[in-house]
Amino acid sequence: MEQKKLAIIATKGTLDWGYPPFILGSTAAALGYEVEIFFTFYGLQLLKKDLDHLRVTPLGNPGMPMPGGMEKWMPVLVTALPGMEAMMTSMMKKQMAAKGVASLTELRELSQEAEVRFIACNMTVELFDMNPSEFIDGIELAGAARFFEFAGDADICMYM
Amino acid sequence: MADFDDELDASGLNCPLPILRAKKALAALDSGKVLHIIATDPGSVKDFEAFSKQTGNELMESKEEGGKFHFLIKKA
Secondary structure, eight states: OOOOEEEEEEOOOSTTTTHHHHHHHHHHHHTTOEEEEEEOGGGGGGGBSOOTTOOOOOTTOTTOOOGGGGGGTSOGGGGGSTTHHHHHHHHHHHHHHHTTOOOHHHHHHHHHHTTOEEEEEHHHHHHTTOOGGGBOSSEEEEOHHHHHHHHTTOSEEEEO | OOOOSEEEEETTOOTTHHHHHHHHHHHTSOTTOEEEEEEOOTTHHHHHHHHHHHHOOEEEEEEEETTEEEEEEEOO
């Protein structure tokens, strides 16, 4: 049986949305898929060596559950108050640790160990004046055509 | 529970860690050897069935005992 292929485009740079690319990428690799993840725009944040800067925000996210069901009555403007983002990020991290959810760093390492390939979008790296030395090792810098070289033959393609 | 050659305790770990750890543990085993996995994530029951189907590593046993899930997987 020919090896299946999964292509993922990771576009988001928040603590919560950092999970899907690494969870699905590492799991697919464990199932025998060949996997490539193309990181573009805010998704590039997921490639930085230290991921402590990633945040989760309740602002503009009515679907985010809060302790005690606060989200049902809390005015949207309150979620914009200074400190809210830091508080929600800290609570999310605690909750994840309590529930045995892996850290992003761990999932990223497991993905790389399983030979998931990471590609950083060259154009957005330049657009944001990012220095590739800020990224973890093993990242390929390339463009959209390079992505399609793999995605064109992929069995599954996901945009996240 | 039948005999096994290696054991992996994935208690307290959530999706997808039990599968990822099991994959790594299986990689270290020779073909035909059996891995015993212990997990507490209820989702792992269906996940290990799916893992077995897709990787060809046989799921010999899957049961719940004492609030934990036990799996025996034979390396293909």
